[in-house]
Amino acid sequence: MRDYFLKFWEGLYTIMIGMKVTFRHLFVPSVTIQYPTVKPQLPERERNRLYVNMDDCIGCDQCSRACPVSCIEIETVKSTPGDDLGKTSNGKKKALWVTKFDIDFAKCCYCELCVPPCPTDCIYMTDVYEFSEFERDSLLYDFATLTQEEREIKKKNFKEFQVKKEAEKAAAAKKAAEAKAAAQKEKPNAKTDKPTDDKKGTD
Secondary structure, three states: OHHHHHHHHHHHHHHHHHOHHHHHHHOOOOOOOOOOOOOOOOOOOOOOOEEEOOOOOOOOOHHHHHOOOOOEEEEEEEOOOOOOOOEOOOOOEOOEEEEEEEEEOOOOOOOOOOOOOOOOOOEEEOOOOOOOOOOHHHHEEEOOOOOHHHHHHHHHHHHHHHHHHHHHHHHHHHHHHHHHHHHHHHOOOOOOOOOOOOOOOOO
16 A cells, blocks of 8 residues: 555656646746747848849849759840840849749758859848748749730840841841952953963974
8 A cells, every 4th residue: 555655646746847847837928929920030141032133133044053953944035236224233234134034932942052143132032931832833933024025025026136137147248249259250360361472383
């Protein structure tokens, strides 16, 4: 009987020791934040969602080539002579229309390797971390500011400019060939102008 009560007391004492921490926090304010009402304080260099400032993007494709998981896709179209794309915030003149700038956040590993190569600092990490989605396609972000219609127009204009430029180049080459042929035709023939010796072979 004595052993029975001793074991009972040991079991109760063990439980009380285990519940000591629970009782300690039962009557004091919670140590956890009340998310999502209260947001956590993130570290200064926290790596979260990428953002692209398209006003400073020059379409150099440096960030896409630096990405180890290929989650960035960029397509550009050269501007025609009549286009004015403006300048970036650091004074660099733009020469390419960015018709596609997609980042697939389902593939992104938040390594930040795409940020340092950017010459205009247009791509950088933000403090936004809440972007869970139910659909896979919702994690594909299109940062390009041109509408779909504008993108097609820019592609069409550049294609027409290329055709026109090739036609002008071919016309110039043809004109040069014709001028060369005319110059060769007008050149005197050295053989016909050479004087002949009529007395050759006579005494």
